[in-house]
Amino acid sequence: xxxxALTYEKLIEQKIAELSIDKAPAQLYEPLRYILSIGGKRLxxxxxxxxxxxxxxxxEDCAYAALxxxxxxxxxxxHDDIMDNAPLRRGHQTVHEKWNPNTAILSGDTMLVVAFAxxxxxxxxxxxxxxxxxxxxxxxxxEGQQFDMNYEQQNDVSIADYLxxxxxxxxxxxxxxxxxxxxxxxxxxxxxxxxxxxxxxLGMGFQLMDDYLDVYGDPLKFGKQIxxxxxxxxxxxxxxxxxxxxxxxxxxELLQWIAxxxxxxxxxxxxxxxxxxxxxxxxxxxxxxxxxxxxxYLLLDEIQVPAHKKSDLKNFADLLSKRIQ
Amino acid sequence: xxxxALTYEKLIEQKIAELSIDKAPAQLYEPLRYILSIGGKRLxxxxxxxxxxxxxxxxEDCAYAALxxxxxxxxxxxHDDIMDNAPLRRGHQTVHEKWNPNTAILSGDTMLVVAFAxxxxxxxxxxxxxxxxxxxxxxxxxEGQQFDMNYEQQNDVSIADYLxxxxxxxxxxxxxxxxxxxxxxxxxxxxxxxxxxxxxxLGMGFQLMDDYLDVYGDPLKFGKQIxxxxxxxxxxxxxxxxxxxxxxxxxxELLQWIAxxxxxxxxxxxxxxxxxxxxxxxxxxxxxxxxxxxxxYLLLDEIQVPAHKKSDLKNFADLLSKRIQ
Numbered sequence: 001x002x003x004x005a006l007t008y009e010k011l012i013e014q015k016i017a018e019l020s021i022d023k024a025p026a027q028l029y030e031p032l033r034y035i036l037s038i039g040g041k042r043l044x045x046x047x048x049x050x051x052x053x054x055x056x057x058x059x060e061d062c063a064y065a066a067l068x069x070x071x072x073x074x075x076x077x078x079h080d081d082i083m084d085n086a087p088l089r090r091g092h093q094t095v096h097e098k099w100n101p102n103t104a105i106l107s108g109d110t111m112l113v114v115a116f117a118x119x120x121x122x123x124x125x126x127x128x129x130x131x132x133x134x135x136x137x138x139x140x141x142x143e144g145q146q147f148d149m150n151y152e153q154q155n156d157v158s159i160a161d162y163l164x165x166x167x168x169x170x171x172x173x174x175x176x177x178x179x180x181x182x183x184x185x186x187x188x189x190x191x192x193x194x195x196x197x198x199x200x201x202l203g204m205g206f207q208l209m210d211d212y213l214d215v216y217g218d219p220l221k222f223g224k225q226i227x228x229x230x231x232x233x234x235x236x237x238x239x240x241x242x243x244x245x246x247x248x249x250x251x252x253e254l255l256q257w258i259a260x261x262x263x264x265x266x267x268x269x270x271x272x273x274x275x276x277x278x279x280x281x282x283x284x285x286x287x288x289x290x291x292x293x294x295x296x297y298l299l300l301d302e303i304q305v306p307a308h309k310k311s312d313l314k315n316f317a318d319l320l321s322k323r324i325q
Numbered sequence: 326x327x328x329x330a331l332t333y334e335k336l337i338e339q340k341i342a343e344l345s346i347d348k349a350p351a352q353l354y355e356p357l358r359y360i361l362s363i364g365g366k367r368l369x370x371x372x373x374x375x376x377x378x379x380x381x382x383x384x385e386d387c388a389y390a391a392l393x394x395x396x397x398x399x400x401x402x403x404h405d406d407i408m409d410n411a412p413l414r415r416g417h418q419t420v421h422e423k424w425n426p427n428t429a430i431l432s433g434d435t436m437l438v439v440a441f442a443x444x445x446x447x448x449x450x451x452x453x454x455x456x457x458x459x460x461x462x463x464x465x466x467x468e469g470q471q472f473d474m475n476y477e478q479q480n481d482v483s484i485a486d487y488l489x490x491x492x493x494x495x496x497x498x499x500x501x502x503x504x505x506x507x508x509x510x511x512x513x514x515x516x517x518x519x520x521x522x523x524x525x526x527l528g529m530g531f532q533l534m535d536d537y538l539d540v541y542g543d544p545l546k547f548g549k550q551i552x553x554x555x556x557x558x559x560x561x562x563x564x565x566x567x568x569x570x571x572x573x574x575x576x577x578e579l580l581q582w583i584a585x586x587x588x589x590x591x592x593x594x595x596x597x598x599x600x601x602x603x604x605x606x607x608x609x610x611x612x613x614x615x616x617x618x619x620x621x622y623l624l625l626d627e628i629q630v631p632a633h634k635k636s637d638l639k640n641f642a643d644l645l646s647k648r649i650q
Contacts, residue, residue, distance in 0.1 A: 028471040079434060083427040102408040102474065105430060109404060110467040112434065116441055117460040120453055127453075128445055135442040142435040146353040149427065 008049040012042050012070065015063050021114065031095045031107035032114070035074045038092040044069045044173055048181035050312050051195055054305045055185025064121045065130065065180050071115035072134075073173065076141055078108040083149065112138075122184070129183050137176035144168025151235050159240045163204065171203025194303045198317075201296035206320050208289040211236040213323070215273055216282060227269030233258050237288065238281050242272075246279040293321045333374040337367050337395065340388050346439065356420045356432035357439070360399045363417040369394045369498055373506035375637050376520055379630045380510025389446045390455065390505050396440035397459075398498065401466055403433040408474065437463075447509070454508050462501035469494025476560050484565045488529065496528025519628045523642075526621035531645050533614040536561040538648070540598055541607060552594030558583050562613065563606050567597075571604040618646045 045066030081094040096104035147165040151157045178199040182192045214229045370391030406419040421429035472490040476482045503524040507517045539554045
């Protein structure tokens with residue numbers, strides 16, 4: 001049975017609906033139902049199914065793993081939003097805003113344990129490998145969030161630091177999801193490793209694209225405010241590259257915009273974007289992105305399964321990598 | 326090999342020292358090393374070894390389980406202290422005070438995942454049962470914390486509500502630790518269940534003793550301020566029983582003390598203690614405690630292993646239950 005992406009999505013929603021999180025104390029479980037109900041693309045759980053389809057199909061186990069990964073992802077959103085003091089998530093109030101920070105802390109904790117409880121329902125004899133991937137991924141995501149917070153305060157962030165931070169914060173969970181799907185399909189260690197690295201590279205490209213679109217995206221298509229990273233002086237690949245490579249004059253201007261207190265935001269976005277553009281930072285960013293996507297496609301080629309089995313995964317990668325067009 | 330409690334303690338400290346939590350980002354891992362370094366009785370990990378000694382000895386696996394339980398317990402302390410706005414833990418600054426709440430949230434999260442990572446090192450074929458006990462215990466501890474926070478705001482808390490709250494918040498982790506030790510010793514399901522219920526009852530007695538000592542303890546021996554629960558109007562077994570059973574006149578006085586804004590704390594403690602005493606709440610509390618301890622000893626008797634094997638566990642229970650003398 002070849003299950004389509006649409007079927008995966010329906011299956012994931014069904015499994016989420018079946019979670020036994022409608023119990024007492026209501027104050028603890030309501031935020032779990034809330035965060036799961038306000039949308040989200042369910043990218044990570046889909047990746048589990050899509051990766052699994054390359055190997056031996058194991059829908060039942062994948063469904064538990066998919067739940068675990070989606071619960072984990074949402075747990076990180078609840079806690080990250082407290083740390084980032086974010087008012088909105090997916091266009092809705094964040095959990096700590098709708099309730100309070102204590103509820104967000106404790107509901108998040110519960111959500112993480114509920115995620116682990118799903119993994120324990122997996123029947124595969126390779127359960128320990130699943131736990132290993134899940135644990136090391138979870139720890140790396142926490143490390144990534146910590147680096148991200150550190151870099152807000154830190155002035156000497158290098159491009160390499162930044163790339164490692166987004167690898168931890170974003171890529172490893174995509175990579176880990178793919179690897180879990182592969183292991184559940186009884187993939188060889190080598191194929192598991194390849195699909196992991198495919199996911200890592202895809203994730204890097206994805207995040208770099210996000211940074212690029214934050215500056216150069218179509219306001220109508222891009223979900224967030226254009227220039228948000230510029231306004232908040234976020235040390236993205238673009239800003240760090242500009243600080244590294246811009247002309248001396250532009251560097252001075254860029255540093256002035258960064259240091260400016262209460263600048264006109266529209267003016268700042270326009271000026272910084274112009275600095276990026278005339279120093280080729282947009283092209284540099286696209287080239288870096290392409291580097292990661294190329295590496296991803298190469299790794300996909302190397303996975304030793306018949307080519308036709310890879311089409312869904314390739315389509316998925318195409319979708320992500322062609323967001324720009 | 327019969328390993329003594331002292332040896333367990335040394336083994337636990339050694340295993341804690343061997344944890345690979347001395348890595349980057351330092352801001353994430355320092356709080357883990359800190360909270361583990363400021364003491365703690367390591368009761369829960371000891372219970373794993375002591376329970377295991379009733380059955381087939383499995384020191385290696387028990388050490389990982391012991392680490393997992395101690396890490397989990399410390400994770401709850403870090404997050405509970407944020408929620409309770411507590412300045413001190415074990416006589417030292419709490420993590421959110423020493424660093425900040427964000428660090429406490431994220432380090433706590435990391436500690437929880439590191440706990441799970443220890444479980445995955447267990448070699449026993451009954452690993453899934455271990456995870457089941459660990460997961461359901463962890464979820465119940467979160468539920469207990471939520472009920473505890475709810476009850477601070479809630480006026481209609483019953484004695485049954487309170488007992489269920491302390492069962493979740495305190496007892497199940499003692500019970501779960503014992504059961505994990507038993508499973509790792511390949512105990513029968515029945516013995517595992519018995520030792521769990523033994524732990525639950527022991528934990529209930531332990532917490533009721535704590536509440537009692539908060540009022541009637543020897544200030545020189547009790548680690549905390551005498552009367553702390555009275556000052557904060559904490560809805561303990563004593564307060565709830567007094568509200569239920571005190572004479573009409575005393576009930577009025579008690580409610581006045583609860584409602585008093587900025588009372589003289591020493592006066593309040595003295596007056597409320599007097600209300601408890603003349604309404605027999607102290608004796609009622611001791612009787613309830615004894616009920617749980619008796620149930621615990623009965624369950625210990627019922628565990629089907631030779632009596633001499635139970636001596637360490639009995640000694641442990643004696644130590645806890647005789648704190649009052």
